[in-house]
Amino acid sequence: MRIATWNVNSVRQRIGHLLDYLKDVAPDALCLQEIKCVDGQFPRAEVEALGYNVETHGQKGFNGVAILSKRPFEVARGLPGDDADVQSRYIEGVIPTDTGVVRLASVYLPNGNPPDSEKYPYKLAFLDRLIRHTRKLLAYEEPLVLAGDFNVIPEPKDAAHPEQWTSDALFLPQTREKFRELTALGLTDALRATRDAPGLYTFWDYQAGAWQKNNGIRIDHLLLSPQAADRLRSVEIDKGMRGRDKASDHTPIRIELAL
């Protein structure tokens, strides 16, 4: 089973790239972040025409997440723990496989900058909620994949120039500590399970020629429960999408699971 995640930075701007990706890579499931539209504005028909089921958790103008899957699936919208949270950053599906199910979440963690604003505590609180929810999901002891834009640079080798990120919400010690608290529940960072090399990135800023200089960071992750990690076969960063005209600033990353 092939599972991918991609922060598309507006699905309406990126629909051509998205359809090409679905045709070329043919993931069984794709998590999207920053669709930047309400549910009714999602270009559903074009995606369904390629054989995908579409579940969205949209929001006007900002944020918004979705799961596309070849097989129909059950879905839940929103992360438990804060009924007052109006930001659409989490959607979870239970997708049938040949042997059982895989539980798949599309996650868009808050950026959190600037760190001296209310945005940073919101980011940390969101991580706390994700930790609490993940603890419950892990108790099911089933294949679980948390996929998305975590807005966390886990280690210095996950940035081309880590010194430029030391006071940034993506790389502050407290951010990295909470991310480790999440993975320490028993999740495997899929990419780091297969490779320990530096220079593996999923985001390059639009500004200052970051892409041309390969000034990137690794902030899009697939985190696996033990039952999923046992079935991990390979991980690929689909860098080609970032090199296209009118690209998202993120590129997709995907895994193969023997499920």
Next chain:
DNA sequence: ATGGCCCAGTCCCTGGGA
């Protein structure tokens, strides 16, 4: 050339992203 972007929306500026 030592700086360079892109998105949505009460829309020609602003807020947000990372």
